[in-house]
Amino acid sequence: MLKTYRFVITRLPANTPSDAAFYLVGSFNNWQPADTHYRFRRQSSGLYGLALRTKQARIEYKVSRGSWATVEGSGHGQVRANRMATHQQARAGELEVRVQSWEDLNGTFQFYSLYDLLLLFSCLQGVLLAVAIPQTQYANRAANRWLLWLLGLGALAMLLTVVSGYREVANAYPKLALLPDFIWFLYGPLFYCYLRRLLFNEVRPAHQWRYLLPVGLQLLVYLPYLLLDSYEFQLKLVSHDAVLRAVLLATGAAAWLSNGAYWLACRRILRAYTRQYESSASYEQSLQYLGTVLGIQAACLILWGFLFGLVLASRWVPFDVDALAARNVELIWLTFSTLPYVLGYVAIRQPEIFKLVPATPANGPDVPAAQPVPEAPSPTLPPPTPVAAPRPGPARPPLALDQPALLATVTAYMQEHKPYLNPSLTIHELATGLKLPPHVLSKVINEGFGKNFFDFINAYRIEEFKAVMATPRAQQYSLLGVALEVGFNSKTAFNRAFKKQTDQTPRQYFSGVREE
Incomplete structure (x- = not known):
């Protein structure tokens, strides 16, 4: 049974050409941007309207001026998420469409949004830290190498996220949007190895390859799409191809679980280190920044989980899940971008964190004192017991202390x-x-x-x-x-x-x- 959707354009950008024609493009016409069957007509009220008849109970759509280069934009230079409408909404009345901007007519001062600037400044902060940390005198270089990888890959992922969202880049290199996803399976193991090296000087070179196994599997899953023709991939991306959507959701869910497991492991490491230095040191270590970093990571994981909740809820409750998901993803990246700012602040206020010496357990080998400590007379210990030459036999219980x-x-x-x-x-x-x-x-x-x-x-x-x-x-x-x-x-x-x-x-x- 055909369902009717009535659209009316109630707002157009001020720089819209006076002779422009407007088309509805979406899931109902295989995303053809200049289909004359779906051209808006000027009504007696002066507004542009269109009646769409389709069997689909739920459609995704955008407004274009006849090509993908002239499709509507988000208002600040980035690609706009697909609009969504259900037949239930259409039955309630006309569906109003407010066009914020055209991708080919965005003004110069609209190119950078506040979101973009925050991410770009975070990238710059990460690069500056990557340059400054190795110059720190007496730095814990073995641990800081892991930190430099974290900063570098994080900065690159944020830069790619900003760049791939712009029209010119998105149209010319649509597959660039997949590259930031590789941080999903890299950040957790890198931070985990950083903590192990920083706090306990633990490293197992023979097994480090296993940390890269998930990202290797991700590359194999993404490879067919990376090898696709750019226009074909762009069409799959815009039309929310079911297979591509399933691949991205499954990969994201696996990455969310992986990062959650690494977060719990890092939390256990930090707690173990705290217990260990409290049993062997009398001074407080500068570890609050690590707790702050774990807090930021936890916030990212919560927002990430909320994103999956939105996707699941959209199967039963009709709402514009794509627009909400896009805002949620932006919020995740904004939260993630605060990490270089935190490290930069700490680097200025507490530069000694990059010189942290791994903990030495109290029951480990004796360590020479850094400063002379007055000696006391030997305390009363259990007298030694003469024994013969050692011979095999059951282990004896330790001597009781006085x-x-x-x-x-x-x-x-x-x-x-x-x-x-x-x-x-x-x-x-x-x-x-x-x-x-x-x-x-x-x-x-x-x-x-x-x-x-x-x-x-x-x-x-x-x-x-x-x-x-x-x-x-x-x-x-x-x-x-x-x-x-x-x-x-x-x-x-x-x-x-x-x-x-x-x-x-x-x-x-x-x-x-x-x-x-």
């Missing part, structure tokens, strides 16, 4: 030598001063004092801070000045440790003392 004696030794050493005043104190340095193996000291602190090394040292610093604040000379200093004097390396580290120890902020605890 924990009360060790607790007393550690407490006396902390009170007498105050090693916590050293802002960069590590468990290896403290173990050297106590003449204990680091893993033994770690066990004593964890089991005897019920804390990790990070909280153990900061507890002494907080008590020292309180003691200093009780003296008259404390009136000459700010809270931050005293905090730095007792061993904290930053205001953030001090505030967080103080709140954790006392359940109050320093300002609340010392309400009569100015903070800075």
Whole structure:
């Protein structure tokens, strides 16, 4: 049964030629841009109207002036998403069409939209960082190489996204629109390898090829379309060819799942590193930027999942899914483009993040102290037991430690030598001063004092801070000045440790003392 759609053009751009003819082009006529059967006619009201009869209950369409070069545009130089109409909407009345612009008549000042500028500036920021990071003195070059790949590929993907959306490029090189998709399967493994190298100095060259396997499969899937004639591919793209649409959706869903898995793996790595350095270091690492990056990635994944939700919902609820999907994709790219800005800000405020040294576990090999730590008399350890030459047999349980004696030794050493005043104190340095193996000291602190090394040292610093604040000379200093004097390396580290120890902020605890 034929269904009738009545269209009326209610708005035309001011630069529309006075003698122009307007055609409806869409899924009902195989996207022929100058089909005389679908030419708009001027009505008595002065508006252009057209009655379309088709069997399709849902159509996609655009308005053209007789060719694909003169099709309607988005208003700022980019290709406009297909319009959509359903028979249910047509039965409610005439379908109004407001033409924002013509692709061949876009003004010079409409060429760059705010969206384009933000992405292009992000590309520039990524390039500048890629140049500046290798120049950082004492940089962690092995880890930063992965970061440079991330910045470079991210900048290239955003540049291709902007360029491929413009009429001249889209008409001449339509397959360019597929290239940014390859970042889908590259970003997750690159960031994962960056974290492993940065935080734990872990790398497995023999298995790195497996990270490229998904993007290799993506290339095989895309290859038939990359080899197609440009005009034929453009027609498939504009007409939303069912097979091409299915390929893009399936590839996107696989990439979404892959990136979600890598995001969870990166989150586990960051948490493991945090636990490890808290058991061996007394200072706070500059890792907040990594949490921010993971937050941006999570936002991209949420928006990406919402996009698939829109596509699924459109199967049951009639709405213009293409226009909403296009806006959603733009929002994803805008969110992704904030990553170079975040790294650029951190590079200026905290350049030491590019020099981060991989964590050393407390039960690992002894590390020479960076600064001299006073030595204490040897604590009471279990006396050695004479044994004969080793012979095969069942493993013996480890000798029990004299924990009360060790607790007393550690407490006396902390009170007498105050090693916590050293802002960069590590468990290896403290173990050297106590003449204990680091893993033994770690066990004593964890089991005897019920804390990790990070909280153990900061507890002494907080008590020292309180003691200093009780003296008259404390009136000459700010809270931050005293905090730095007792061993904290930053205001953030001090505030967080103080709140954790006392359940109050320093300002609340010392309400009569100015903070800075």
